[in-house]
Amino acid sequence: MATFSIKNIAIKGISGCVPKKKSLNRDLTLMSIEEIEKFIDATGVEERRVVDENSCTSDLCFYAAEKLISDLKWDKEEIEILVFVSQTADYILPVTSAILQDRLGLSKECIAFDVPLGCSGYVYGISIISSMMNATGLKKGLLLAGDTISKIVSNNDKSTLPLFGDAGSATAFEYDINADKMYFELGTDGGGKDTIIVKDGGSRNKTNENSFEYIEYEKGIKRNSCQLVLEGMDVFSFGISQAPKSINTLLEKFELEKDTIDFFVFHQANLMMNKMIVKKLKLPNEKVPYSLKNFGNTSSATIPITIVSELKEKVLNKEANILMCGFGVGLSWGSMLINKCKMESLNLIEI
């Protein structure tokens, strides 16, 4: 089991960036009014942010990064590693992190690579950038995580369209020998690869003349093979069992006290699933923030968006013990705890 700790790395700040344009679930014509209300009740999602045709994930992450770098008064030359976590990259190749290195004006000596994970991606990303920085002594690093799932959902699929929003984020890391250890539990179950998948467009099933044919799977679920499939029941079943298990493993392995944790920030999958996880872990509601209502499920950006939108007043410039847990596409999951995390910049911007 992949449980480990990383020392010497501090998280200095987080910026989130969302598109200005809102899409209101109550305006959708895909479902009846009753169905929409029931959907909102169950998932918690009332509105989502959606990018325009000319913008994509790297644009949201670019503006989030610019904001964060200027707030922290970082010298761009000092940033030695950039990791981009996303499933909606600019191109099949090259990596989007290279495009962002150049666009942000970072040094050519900066390490840059992509990590194509989704719901678990933020926690995975933190583990990757922190362990590389700790192992190499790199002083400053940027984790850019986000997705524009609106680019890959069918507008005629009620199982995906009303759930997902677009968002990008940037998180700043510094080598700091006084930083508390971070604790991780990461895992994978590729046996569930079909539960969240885009079937065509990769090397296994190259885009072909049938890829764009729309098929109606049931009433209100019509999509083509280049669009996102979400097997809601299987994801739900996975989430409510794996997320509590992962957190309990993390706490037991490192003998961590649940009561000393100030906030539990979960991947915002859907309200019903998250509430069930919280109930199983017996967590006090006031320690569990949600951003589903205004932003929906934003894939790897849910955790940073929830922190900047819901926790800013509570944690900015204060020491806080924060547990984060992401779970989903892969299937893949990750939980982590950062103690005495004091972030100097937390912002949410719109473009």
Place this chain on the structure above:
Amino acid sequence: MNVLNFIEKWTNVFEDTDISTLTPETAFRDIEEWDSLTALSLIAMVDEEYSVKLTGEDIKSSVTLNDIFEIIKNKK
């Protein structure tokens, strides 16, 4: 565990349906309230009450309440 106990637990799945009208032979898809979201409540109930993980396939392949009950029994 027995099937009558199991049926009582469906009060956690349905909000508007009178549970006393349900029998092991009831086809759950015929209940007006049933949809993909009540299916999630069923998965949650079975996880909570029986610590059994129901999959989408388990539900798709079932017709009656008893079919679900048998799946839980086999997975226990």
